[in-house]
Amino acid sequence: IYGGMAKNKVIKETDTVKLMVVIREVRTDILDRIAGPYMKHKRSNQIQLLTLSEEDLRSSTDVFPIKFLDMQQDYMVLAGQDLVEGLEISRENLRIRCEQELKNLMLRLRQTYIDHSSKPKILSSTMTKSYFVFLNGLDVLAELSTGNIYRQDDEIINACEELGLNMAPLKRLKQLRAGLIFDSTDEQKTTYEELMATVRQAASMADNLES
Numbered sequence: 070i071y072g073g074m075a076k077n078k079v080i081k082e083t084d085t086v087k088l089m090v091v092i093r094e095v096r097t098d099i100l101d102r103i104a105g106p107y108m109k110h111k112r113s114n115q116i117q118l119l120t121l122s123e124e125d126l127r128s129s130t131d132v133f134p135i136k137f138l139d140m141q142q143d144y145m146v147l148a149g150q151d152l153v154e155g156l157e158i159s160r161e162n163l164r165i166r167c168e169q170e171l172k173n174l175m176l177r178l179r180q181t182y183i184d185h186s187s188k189p190k191i192l193s194s195t196m197t198k199s200y201f202v203f204l205n206g207l208d209v210l211a212e213l214s215t216g217n218i219y220r221q222d223d224e225i226i227n228a229c230e231e232l233g234l235n236m237a238p239l240k241r242l243k244q245l246r247a248g249l250i251f252d253s254t255d256e257q258k259t260t261y262e263e264l265m266a267t268v269r270q271a272a273s274m275a276d277n278l279e280s
Contacts, residue, residue: 071153076143076220086112089119089140091126091152126152134162135170135209142218160213164278167209171272174202178265189254192261193245200242203268207234210275234271238264 072087092099103120107113121129130137138158146153178199185191204225211219211228219225222243226236241260251257 070147071140071144075145083115086116087119088116089121091121091123091149093123095122123152126156130156130158131162134158134166135205138163138209139205143220163209164213164275167206167213168272168275170202171206171268171275174199174206175265175268175272178268182261189257192257193251196242196261196264197246199264200239200246203239207271210271213278214274232274235263235267238267
């Protein structure tokens with residue numbers, strides 16, 4: 070088990086359960102043994118299941134370096150051998166993937182605004198959905214920049230402020246996620262503009278990091 074369930078001090082009943090199952094061989098009879106209890110579980114809709122062979126796990130860190138770094142930082146072995154601790158994750162692969170995700174977010178935010186600039190609900194929804202995407206990218210950027218590991222949202226935000234990034238829009242999105250809506254369309258658009266600028270600056274910082 071990895072992610073929020075292994076990291077967060079407070080867990081909600083509705084939280085997603087990220088579960089990785091590593092199998093020696095990928096065969097239908099083995100997958101059937103996984104599918105049975107998975108589909109019958111009363112919270113199967115909350116379980117985000119990742120099923121890999123040992124070879125899949127070892128060979129995927131270059132393709133999904135951020136995913137496996139996040140996993141490596143916070144996980145619990147429920148049964149069997151610990152195959153996560155010894156995973157080798159390249160700093161350069163992390164940097165490239167971090168830059169890619171930040172630039173993807175930058176382009177999505179820009180295009181969404183062009184498509185829906187007169188639709189406040191869509192803009193707010195887009196920013197809300199962007200919160201964790203951006204935070205995950207910032208987590209990697211901060212770790213690569215400082216060499217420190219950050220566990221909580223506020224730790225990541227504070228670290229990125231120290232790197233010179235404007236974290237005001239992300240703090241406002243945290244409030245938005247908690248139910249504090251924008252006072253006006255002007256405030257909303259200002260936050261959106263600041264968010265786009267900060268994402269762009271973060272992507273540039275990732276591009277300029279030494280490998």
